[in-house]
Amino acid sequence: MSKVRIGILGSRFQADCIAGAVKAMPEEGEVVAVASPTKGHAAAFAQRHSIPRAYTDHRELLRDPTIELIWITTPNRWHAQMTIDAAKAGKHVVCEKPLCLTLEEADAMIDACRKAGVLLLYAEELFFAPKYLKAKQLADEGAFGRVHLVKQGEKHSGPHSEWFWDVAQSGGGAVMDLGCHGIAFCWWFLGKPTIKSVYSQMATQVHHERSQGDDEAVTIIEFGNGAIGMVESSWNRPGGMDDRIEVFGDKGQTYADMLMGNALPTYSEVGFGYAVEKAATTKGWTYPVFEEHWNYGFPQETRHFARCVRGKETPISDGETGRVVQEVLYAAYASAGLGRKISMPFRPKGIAKPIDLWKKPELAKAAL
Numbered sequence: 001m002s003k004v005r006i007g008i009l010g011s012r013f014q015a016d017c018i019a020g021a022v023k024a025m026p027e028e029g030e031v032v033a034v035a036s037p038t039k040g041h042a043a044a045f046a047q048r049h050s051i052p053r054a055y056t057d058h059r060e061l062l063r064d065p066t067i068e069l070i071w072i073t074t075p076n077r078w079h080a081q082m083t084i085d086a087a088k089a090g091k092h093v094v095c096e097k098p099l100c101l102t103l104e105e106a107d108a109m110i111d112a113c114r115k116a117g118v119l120l121l122y123a124e125e126l127f128f129a130p131k132y133l134k135a136k137q138l139a140d141e142g143a144f145g146r147v148h149l150v151k152q153g154e155k156h157s158g159p160h161s162e163w164f165w166d167v168a169q170s171g172g173g174a175v176m177d178l179g180c181h182g183i184a185f186c187w188w189f190l191g192k193p194t195i196k197s198v199y200s201q202m203a204t205q206v207h208h209e210r211s212q213g214d215d216e217a218v219t220i221i222e223f224g225n226g227a228i229g230m231v232e233s234s235w236n237r238p239g240g241m242d243d244r245i246e247v248f249g250d251k252g253q254t255y256a257d258m259l260m261g262n263a264l265p266t267y268s269e270v271g272f273g274y275a276v277e278k279a280a281t282t283k284g285w286t287y288p289v290f291e292e293h294w295n296y297g298f299p300q301e302t303r304h305f306a307r308c309v310r311g312k313e314t315p316i317s318d319g320e321t322g323r324v325v326q327e328v329l330y331a332a333y334a335s336a337g338l339g340r341k342i343s344m345p346f347r348p349k350g351i352a353k354p355i356d357l358w359k360k361p362e363l364a365k366a367a368l
């Protein structure tokens with residue numbers, strides 16, 4: 001079967017991950033074009049990854065008839081518009097997390113793709129991270145008995161690009177940026193049960209001058225099957241990306257540290273090139289990772305999505321998955337705003353971005 005021809009929107013951090021992931025799965029797909037608005041960025045990206053075509057406007061890329069699948073790696077506020085444009089152009093879509101800013105956007109994205117008969121795939125790579133997948137296989141085999149608590153934490157020193165800190169472009173802070181992974185993870189790990197309630201404690205602990213966004217949060221999700229998900233999100237942890245899970249059942253438990261647990265505990269007085277994402281230094285004690293993209297699951301995610309386009313696999317993460325996460329994000333911010341647990345479903349209308357439910361609790365109250 002021929003390779004899936006992919007066009008990437010965006011040309012920085014996540015675009016690099018995806019271009020690298022596609023190269024790691026050369027039998028499944030190839031990146032044939034990239035679009036990015038800053039003059040020279042798309043061209044430099046194309047040269048770096050040997051991509052034949054580069055555009056400065058995503059609509060130009062969408063007119064390219066050879067492209068089958070669009071991979072959106074642009075700031076959150078662009079996700080909905082680009083998905084809808086891509087669907088109208090008859091292209092399948094992979095959208096990076098979080099799906100979008102609002103529930104209305106989520107519905108419009110799902111609707112546009114359904115009407116156009118194209119796939120809307122939601123890029124949650126934790127569903128493919130080998131260590132986490134192994135934990136789920138053990139749980140599904142019954143190794144831990146009845147699982148009643150799943151914890152996921154994602155923490156680093158704060159995002160690399162300015163737009164993440166601007167809540168008008170990102171929709172929120174650490175919960176929006178990192179919590180979306182943990183919300184999706186706990187839900188998926190437990191077999192996608194109904195969600196009963198959400199409670200979140202959040203604050204801007206460190207970065208007041210830089211952002212109105214939350215930079216530290218603990219979010220507790222109560223599932224219909226009685227299990228609890230606990231998601232820790234932080235932009236206040238120097239020392240490189242920290243991503244780990246804990247799973248507890250009545251017959252056992254498991255712990256998985258995706259990055260540091262797969263790294264080489266290393267001491268260097270002089271430093272070296274690269275340790276791990278968001279590590280500010282390589283001097284002293286560090287945890288250089290190997291096979292970083294593989295440990296995250298990016299190549300495996302790419303293979304799955306390419307095979308979905310070819311009809312060989314059924315999506316395990318789609319627009320509906322992203323929408324579930326979006327609802328929990330709304331509830332988390334509303335919970336922080338009101339200082340109480342939010343019962344689900346919670347689907348307020350007309351909210352411009354999730355963080356508004358924290359900053360303006362009257363919006364959350366009106367929606368109860």
Ligand SMILES: NC(=O)c1ccc[n+]([C@@H]2O[C@H](COP(=O)([O-])OP(=O)(O)OC[C@H]3O[C@@H](n4cnc5c(N)ncnc54)[C@H](O)[C@@H]3O)[C@@H](O)[C@H]2O)c1
Binds near residue numbers: 038177
């Ligand atoms: N799955 C993950 O683990 C993961 C990791 C990082 C980022 N992401 C997500 O990927 C998205 C991008 O994040 P990033 O870290 O790559 O950000 P980034 O700032 O590094 O890159 C964003 C890119 O989008 C481009 N862009 C902006 N407006 C555009 C437009 N109109 N058309 C085309 N390109 C445009 C920018 O020029 C830049 O190249 C975000 O939604 C983020 O949440 C996911």
